[in-house]
Amino acid sequence: MRNLTKTFALIVALGVAASPALAQDADTSSPPWSQADEYYGADAMAKSRAEVQHEGGGQTNWFVMADRFETQFTDDEEALIFDGQGWYGGDVNKLWIKAEAEYSFEGEELEEAEVQALWSRAISPYFDLQAGVRYDLEPKGRTHAVIGVQGLAPYWFEVDAAAFVSTQGDVTARIEAEYELLLTQRLVLQPRVEASLSAQDIPALQIGSGLTNVDAGLRLRYEVVREFAPYIGVEWKNAIGDTADLIEASGGDANSTAVLIGVRTWF
Incomplete structure (x- = not known):
């Protein structure tokens, strides 16, 4: 469940970055996923992002x-x-x-x-x-x-x-x-x-x-x-x-x- 929550947070964060209206409230000096990093921790979110990328086409x-x-x-x-x-x-x-x-x-x-x-x-x-x-x-x-x-x-x-x-x-x-x-x-x-x-x-x-x-x-x-x-x-x-x-x-x-x-x- 925790990994699912992290994945959802990653999707939401990317959606925020893609929305001009919401992006105005974000810190433009940091990556679009930094909001999730601040909440869950950078190491935890890096692991979740790697898992999503792997399942999305990185597997052998x-x-x-x-x-x-x-x-x-x-x-x-x-x-x-x-x-x-x-x-x-x-x-x-x-x-x-x-x-x-x-x-x-x-x-x-x-x-x-x-x-x-x-x-x-x-x-x-x-x-x-x-x-x-x-x-x-x-x-x-x-x-x-x-x-x-x-x-x-x-x-x-x-x-x-x-x-x-x-x-x-x-x-x-x-x-x-x-x-x-x-x-x-x-x-x-x-x-x-x-x-x-x-x-x-x-x-x-x-x-x-x-x-x-x-x-x-x-x-x-x-x-x-x-x-x-x-x-x-x-x-x-x-x-x-x-x-x-x-x-x-x-x-x-x-x-x-x-x-x-x-x-x-x-x-």
């Missing part, structure tokens, strides 16, 4: 999501896809961890895998600036410096864009965009597009310069509860330009269509 939180945890089926291959991320921090500064992996059931091997550790700082109400490191477990175990932005674009598009510079000097970039269309309160259709670019040829990774890949997909999920949503969908994978030529020269398919089934979960 955490969040973890498996955005895509799915099996994709093409004509000649089945693959397990994982795409997850999580963060810890406050409204302005956060530590982000992002991870992606693709496991081939046919070859019984991890074909692609990466993890990112990023410092993130809010630069607007809807976007964060992110910087850190990325390590590729597969293929070729490369380390990259990362800088990018992540947030909510106009018309509620979720955007994640980043540029990478590897220890070998390769410069690449990637942008992902998603949109959630609520068909009902629990049934959600999610279009998703991912595009990759490279500033140079990287023959060891079958990557050509320019726009390298464009993947587009549709996922229809049902939120059993908000934190758990199974889904089905389809994804089109397309290699572009020199990248497509390098893949086809090695006997691979530059374009493929996959049906998929998976689950989206968060906590």
Whole structure:
């Protein structure tokens, strides 16, 4: 009760400072909260102000999501896809961890895998600036410096864009965009597009310069509860330009269509 009284006194004191009529009766040489300080004591009110500021946005939180945890089926291959991320921090500064992996059931091997550790700082109400490191477990175990932005674009598009510079000097970039269309309160259709670019040829990774890949997909999920949503969908994978030529020269398919089934979960 005493803390509640202190909080009320703080609100009243700030109201006095905001009112020109009442402010004329206050001592203009002291802060607007000095009236409460004189009654309860400066130390007690400093503690109460810190508690109010903390509950009003200064606290730290955490969040973890498996955005895509799915099996994709093409004509000649089945693959397990994982795409997850999580963060810890406050409204302005956060530590982000992002991870992606693709496991081939046919070859019984991890074909692609990466993890990112990023410092993130809010630069607007809807976007964060992110910087850190990325390590590729597969293929070729490369380390990259990362800088990018992540947030909510106009018309509620979720955007994640980043540029990478590897220890070998390769410069690449990637942008992902998603949109959630609520068909009902629990049934959600999610279009998703991912595009990759490279500033140079990287023959060891079958990557050509320019726009390298464009993947587009549709996922229809049902939120059993908000934190758990199974889904089905389809994804089109397309290699572009020199990248497509390098893949086809090695006997691979530059374009493929996959049906998929998976689950989206968060906590």
